[in-house]
Amino acid sequence: MRTRAYQHSLSSSTVPSGEPLLEVDAVSLRFGGVQALRSVSFTVNSGRIHSIIGPNGAGKSSLLNCISGLYRPQEGEVRLHSRSAEDTGGGADRTHRLNSLPPYRIARLGVARSFQNIELFSQLTVLENLMLGRHVHMRHSVLASALWFGPGRRQEIAHRELVEEVIDLLQLQAHRKQPVGSLAYGIQKRVELGRALCLQPALLLLDEPMAGMNAEEKEDMARYILDVHELAGVSIVLIEHDMNVVMDISSHVSVLDFGKLIADGHPDEVKADPRVIEAYLGAEDSEVAQP
Amino acid sequence: MAATQTGLHHRSYASELRIWTSRAQWIRLGLLTVLLLALPWVLDNYWLSIVNTALIAVVGAIGLNILVGYTGQISLGQGGFLAVGAYTSVILADRAGLPVPLSIASAVIVTAVVGTFFGLPGLRLKGLYLAIATLASQQIILFIVRRWGWLTEGRGFVDVSRLEFLGFRIQRETFEQQWYWILLIIAILAVLVAVNLFRSGLGRSFMAVRDQDIAAAAIGVNVARAKLTAFAVSSGFVGLAGALTAHYTEVISWERFTLDVSILYLAMIIVGGLGSVAGSVYGAVFITFLPVVVRGFAEFAGGFAPFLQAQLPAFQNAVFGLVIIVFLIIEPRGLNHIWTRIKDYFGYWPFRY
Numbered sequence: 142m143r144t145r146a147y148q149h150s151l152s153s154s155t156v157p158s159g160e161p162l163l164e165v166d167a168v169s170l171r172f173g174g175v176q177a178l179r180s181v182s183f184t185v186n187s188g189r190i191h192s193i194i195g196p197n198g199a200g201k202s203s204l205l206n207c208i209s210g211l212y213r214p215q216e217g218e219v220r221l222h223s224r225s226a227e228d229t230g231g232g233a234d235r236t237h238r239l240n241s242l243p244p245y246r247i248a249r250l251g252v253a254r255s256f257q258n259i260e261l262f263s264q265l266t267v268l269e270n271l272m273l274g275r276h277v278h279m280r281h282s283v284l285a286s287a288l289w290f291g292p293g294r295r296q297e298i299a300h301r302e303l304v305e306e307v308i309d310l311l312q313l314q315a316h317r318k319q320p321v322g323s324l325a326y327g328i329q330k331r332v333e334l335g336r337a338l339c340l341q342p343a344l345l346l347l348d349e350p351m352a353g354m355n356a357e358e359k360e361d362m363a364r365y366i367l368d369v370h371e372l373a374g375v376s377i378v379l380i381e382h383d384m385n386v387v388m389d390i391s392s393h394v395s396v397l398d399f400g401k402l403i404a405d406g407h408p409d410e411v412k413a414d415p416r417v418i419e420a421y422l423g424a425e426d427s428e429v430a431q432p
Numbered sequence: 433m434a435a436t437q438t439g440l441h442h443r444s445y446a447s448e449l450r451i452w453t454s455r456a457q458w459i460r461l462g463l464l465t466v467l468l469l470a471l472p473w474v475l476d477n478y479w480l481s482i483v484n485t486a487l488i489a490v491v492g493a494i495g496l497n498i499l500v501g502y503t504g505q506i507s508l509g510q511g512g513f514l515a516v517g518a519y520t521s522v523i524l525a526d527r528a529g530l531p532v533p534l535s536i537a538s539a540v541i542v543t544a545v546v547g548t549f550f551g552l553p554g555l556r557l558k559g560l561y562l563a564i565a566t567l568a569s570q571q572i573i574l575f576i577v578r579r580w581g582w583l584t585e586g587r588g589f590v591d592v593s594r595l596e597f598l599g600f601r602i603q604r605e606t607f608e609q610q611w612y613w614i615l616l617i618i619a620i621l622a623v624l625v626a627v628n629l630f631r632s633g634l635g636r637s638f639m640a641v642r643d644q645d646i647a648a649a650a651i652g653v654n655v656a657r658a659k660l661t662a663f664a665v666s667s668g669f670v671g672l673a674g675a676l677t678a679h680y681t682e683v684i685s686w687e688r689f690t691l692d693v694s695i696l697y698l699a700m701i702i703v704g705g706l707g708s709v710a711g712s713v714y715g716a717v718f719i720t721f722l723p724v725v726v727r728g729f730a731e732f733a734g735g736f737a738p739f740l741q742a743q744l745p746a747f748q749n750a751v752f753g754l755v756i757i758v759f760l761i762i763e764p765r766g767l768n769h770i771w772t773r774i775k776d777y778f779g780y781w782p783f784r785y
Contacts (some may be wrong), residue, residue: 209650250654260650262643264707265636272633273640277652281634283665288444289628294449297632301445340651 147310149303151373153251154343155224158188162376163208163344168240170203170400171383176202178214179400180186180364184394185344189371192379192387192408195397196420201380204397209254209379210244210267219248243327250278251343255333255350257380263322263390267313267332270321274339275300281310286420304339311335311365312371327358331365337367344371359383361392388412396420451627456775468616472609480608482724486506488676489716491622493700495669498626500698502635503662504642505554510564510697511551511575513667515689517543517674519583522592522684532597532679539675540668546573547667548660555656570694577686580675589685592678611680618676619713622669626709629665638662639707649711699752703759705766714767722755723748 147243156162163185170178177200179418185191193201200362206212208219219239225243239247262270279300285293308314311331316324321332330350337345350366351359387394387408394411396404398420404411411417442448452458474478492514499505522537524530530538543659557565579582582588595602595611602610627636637658641650649655678684696719704715726748730740740747763770776785 211646211650244646244649245652245654248650254650256647256650258645258649262640263646265639269636269639273636273648273653274651276633276637276640279633281632281637283629283661284633285633286629286632287625289632293628293632294446298445336651377645408500 147306147372149306149337151307151310151341151369152343152375153341154187154374154376156343157224157377158186160187160222161185162187162222164218164220164222165204166218166220167387168204168207168214168219170200170207170212171216176225177267177400178207180217181397181400181402182217183395183402183405185376187376188374189392190366190377190379191389191393191395192381192391193380193395193397194384194387198240198398198399200400201397201422202348203235205254205348205378205380208239208247209252209346210239210242210247216239216253219365221247221252221344223250235236248340251340251345253337253340254346255330255337255348257348257352258331259326259333261321261329261333261336265429266320267308267335268314268318270302270332270336271299271304271307271339274307274336275304277340303341307335307338309337310352310368328352330354330362330414334362334365334369338373338375342375345375347377347379347381349380349382351381351383353396359386366390436489439563442602449631451631455587461591465617472612477608480612482720484608484611484615485681486717486720487612487619488673488680489697489700489720490619490713491589491676492670492673492697493712493716494622494626494675495666495702496697497701497706497709497712498629498638498669499662499666501701501708501711502630502642503638503659503666504565505551505659505662506559507566507666508563508691508694509547509550509569509573510670511689511691511693512570513543513670514549514677514693515573516546516667517671518678518684518689519590520671521675522590523583524594525658526590532595536672536675536679540671542669543671548664549691551660551663551667554659554663567691567749568690574686574689574691577689584685589683590678592682592684594682595679596638614679616677616782618672622672623709623713626669626712630709634661642707653714655765662719699756703766703767704765708768710771711766711768714771718767722752726751 154162165181165183167180167182168178169180186363189361195201195202203212207214217240221237221239223235223237225233225235237250239252247319262273265273279296280292285291300427308317311334313331313335316328316332321329323331334347334350341379347366351362354362359424366377367390370377379387379391392409394404394406394408395402396411396417403416403420404414437454440454442453447453452461469722471483475483492510499507510766517539520542520693521535524538525532525535550566553565554562609659630639635742636655638646640653641655642765644654648658700719701712702715703718704713727744730744730747734741759766
């Protein structure tokens with residue numbers, strides 16, 4: 142049997158692995174009197190799975206929304222790094238201040254995301270949802286669309302090829318033509334991951350991709366995330382509640398509690414950090430119960 | 433997935449993207465072609481004039497469906513945009529002396545610009561609030577059309593000269609037949625343009641805005657731009673329908689473009705099927721023929737129920753309202769979905785599903 146290797150890279154990151162890709166710098170976010178984020182700073186390095194954990198209401202999703210431009214932090218800065226393609230050795234570093242850009246411009250810089258509560262285009266098919274992931278890479282003129290034959294049709298076919306690779310990677314073949322609204326929850330979550338991947342992201346933000354799943358589904362999803370990371374080389378920021386999953390697949394963990402960053406480091410360090418244990422188990426005074 | 437697609441094995445993405453793929457579709461297309469070719473010979477002038485009106489309504493309904501059904505922006509401004517198209521084309525053709533094809537093309541562009549302007553509230557408003565904002569655009573445009581004496585040279589209506597371009601002139605004896613061919617070609621082109629739009633990325637971005645505007649922005653769709661483009665494209669179609677109405681009926685006045693018309697067009701796309709080009713066609717034909725059929729019924733029933741004929745307009749309105757209610761309750765996805773279900777029934781037969 143002849144097999145075909147993937148033709149397209151699903152990652153568009155130009156920053157070499159291990160170097161800073163995203164910097165969150167002293168970000169504070171308030172909703173009226175509620176302080177959602179208090180001067181949060183951390184760095185996401187390229188080629189990593191960087192997890193953000195914390196109890197409910199710690200500000201994890203708010204932080205993700207600040208990165209993808211849905212919320213505007215009152216203070217602080219979010220910076221995305223890229224290298225201009227022409228420069229091979231070293232490359233000129235370009236910094237984009239994300240907090241001054243609208244969401245669609247941030248997506249065009251290669252920041253793709255999934256949502257905690259699935260936000261798919263429910264009346265459209267899996268294929269159409271994934272093709273929409275290609276939106277930023279396509280040209281959209283009214284004339285070319287109306288005429289169809291020529292550039293409009295050519296680009297549909299060209300982009301379909303990458304979409305098919307994502308379908309293959311995430312094993313969505315059976316659902317291609319089904320409206321996503323009618324699919325099972327776990328598959329919808331996968332479609333959302335796929336839609337973000339079709340963007341060929343430099344950075345992928347996943348907001349609780351395993352929420353509400355049973356152990357088996359979680360295992361599958363963890364496998365897909367690792368595939369995306371290892372085969373496609375995509376840098377990932379992951380929000381997840383399941384500690385076992387987080388500790389198993391992350392290369393770096395940041396912990397939020399009441400909008401403050403309380404720990405940041407390797408999973409093993411974070412696991413042993415007394416403040417993290419306190420945030421999760423709720424110890425009184427300074428006496429920390431060791432598990 | 434529809435049963436009619438089973439057994440079809442595409443070997444390239446190009447073949448999958450075709451409009452007509454299965455043999456059943458080609459057969460239906462052939463039958464439809466025969467029917468459309470035969471109509472002007474089969475029908476008398478009265479029925480052909482209704483067909484012509486329906487063909488214009490098809491163009492307008494597709495336009496409205498692009499905005500309401502596909503992009504999710506409710507609009508009550510249809511009547512106003514029809515008026516913009518009608519008056520623009522007539523004034524450019526009859527007073528500025530532009531050839532009619534050019535005046536109609538200009539009407540399309542002018543209406544698209546006006547539509548985009550009145551679409552601006554759509555950047556901030558959704559749902560019912562947007563409906564009210566577009567209602568305002570309807571009333572503003574109608575107010576201008578009624579009160580601006582220059583438009584009608586103070587007479588309240590405008591006589592439109594008989595269609596004539598490039599040496600071609602509509603003849604009195606074959607008026608309906610000649611218009612039928614013109615309107616049929618335009619309606620077919622309108623259908624093709626709309627179908628093309630929604631199998632390419634631009635149309636998909638409209639549907640993304642309808643289904644989830646936050647997610648659309650998060651994958652890189654400029655939501656504001658998509659909405660305004662949808663308003664422009666939609667109004668372009670509606671402007672075309674307005675211009676055609678003017679040249680076909682040869683007289684225009686403001687009564688033709690009231691809020692009733694906006695609601696009539698909304699009824700067409702609801703009955704036909706929101707977010708479906710085919711549905712727009714079915715709905716436009718259905719709603720155009722409905723009052724005619726009702727009148728026919730009233731005449732037929734006149735012998736034993738003379739009040740039906742005496743109260744015909746009221747009877748027509750009642751049936752019209754009833755039809756909308758019935759569709760909203762029984763089949764909110766419209767005639768298009770009924771047709772899909774019929775095809776599926778025979779496709780899966782003898783199985784239920």
